[in-house]
Amino acid sequence: MANGRDRLPQFLPVLMILLFKGVTSDIERSGFDENSFSRFDELYGASHDQFPDFYNVPLHPVENPFWQSPENLGEISGVAVDPTGKVVIFHRSDRTWNYDTFDENGEYQEKYKGPIHSNTVLTLDPKSGDIIYGWGNQTFYLPHGIHIDNFGNVWLTDIALHQVFKYSPSGVARMVLGQRFEPGSDMEHFCQPTSVAVAPGGEIVVADGYCNNRIVLFDSRGSPKYSIGEHWISLRIPHGLTILPNREVCIADRENSRVVCLDIGLSGSSQNPEPPYSIRHRQFGRIFGITSYRGIIYAVNGITSSKIQIKGFTVDPVKRSVVGTWGPESSLFVRPHAIAVCPNGTALYVSEIGPNKVWKFDLLQIQLT
Secondary structure, three states: OOOHHHHHHHHHHHHHHHHOHHHHHHHOOOOOOHHHHHHHHHHHOOOOOOOOOOOOOOOEEEEOOOOOOOOOOOOEEEEEEOOOOOEEEEEOOOOOOOOOOEOOOOOEOOHHHOOOOOOOEEEEOOOOOOEEEEEOOOOOOOEEEEEEOOOOOEEEEEOOOOEEEEEOOOOOEEEEEOOOOOOOOOOOOOOOOOEEEEOOOOOEEEEEOOOOOEEEEEOOOOOEEEEEOOOOOOOOOEEEEEEOOOOOEEEEEHHHOEEEEEOOOOOOOOOOOOOOEEEOOOOOOEEEEEEEEOOEEEEEEEOOOOOOOOOEEEEEOOOOEEEEEEOOOOOOOOOEEEEEEOOOOOEEEEEEOOOOOEEEEEEEOOOOO
C-alpha cells in the first residue's frame, strides 16, 4: 500500500467524482437532446469531440445464421473474445444459484460439493461455435464473469469463492485477488464479485457487485488503490464493465436500470476528468451485460417485467443516448447475461443463462433510424 503522500494523486479523480456526484441526476433520461447536451457543455466543459481519435459510426449487430452454440453446457455466465478472435466462455456445469446457495452474510453454503469437476473455461471456434479446448476443471465453484486482456490473459470471477483470478492464455494461474470463501468489504476481500476489466495501462478494475455495490481499483501488480462505492456514486449491483478508449469506465448498473460512466483515474486518462454521467432508456430494464468497440457501447438487458422487451442496445456515450436496438432474428433472447465484442469489430457475442447458449452477431455498417 502506498503512503498518504503517494496516494493523493490517486484520489484526486475520485474527489472530482464526489464533487460532481449530483450531475448524474441531471442527465438520466431516455434520451439526451441537443439542448440538454449544450447545457452540459456550458456547465462542465464537455465536448462533442470527446473521442476525436477513435469515435466511430455505430455498427449494427445482425444474427449470424451459420453459428451453432455448443450444447449440453451449464449456465453460461460469461463470454469474452481473445486477441485472435476466438470466443471463450465461462460456464457453471452442474451448478446453479438459488436462494439456499448463500446465507445472509454472503457465505457460500455448498462447499461440501467441492469444485466443479468438468472444464469451466471453453474456447470456441469463432466460425462454427465448436469447442476447441477447455480447462478450469476442479477449480471453480460458481463462475460468473470473464474478461480477456490485450495480452490474452484470462480474468475470471467466482462468486462462491469471492475471488478474482488471472490466468495465462493456456490456463496457468498468475494472480488471485480476494480471500478464498471469505466475503468482506475491505480492500483485501470481495463479496460476490461480478466482473473484471483490465485497462491499457494494466490497472485492474473489479465490480464487487452483489453485496458491496462498489468498484475496486488495483494496480497492475494487484495492489489495491481505492474503492468507489456509495460515498462517490450509488450503484445497485454493478454487473458488467467496459473501458472506453478515453479510459472512462462504464458500468452495467443492473438494479438502477442504467449505464453509468466515470473517470476513475486510470493511467492515460484526462488530466481534467469529466463528472460521472448516466444513460437511461425507458426500455432498458435491468442491464446485465456491457461491452464497447471504438467508443460505442453495446448492452443487453434481462428479465424485469412483462412490459420490458429483452434485447440489445447500441449506446452512444457522446450523445448519452440509445441509437439502436437489436436482437436475434431466428427467435428471442430469454435470459442474456453477458456480452463481448471481437477486437477487430467484426462480431459480437451474447451468452444466456437458461437456455444455456451463445449467440453470434455480425457487426455491420447499417444506417440506424
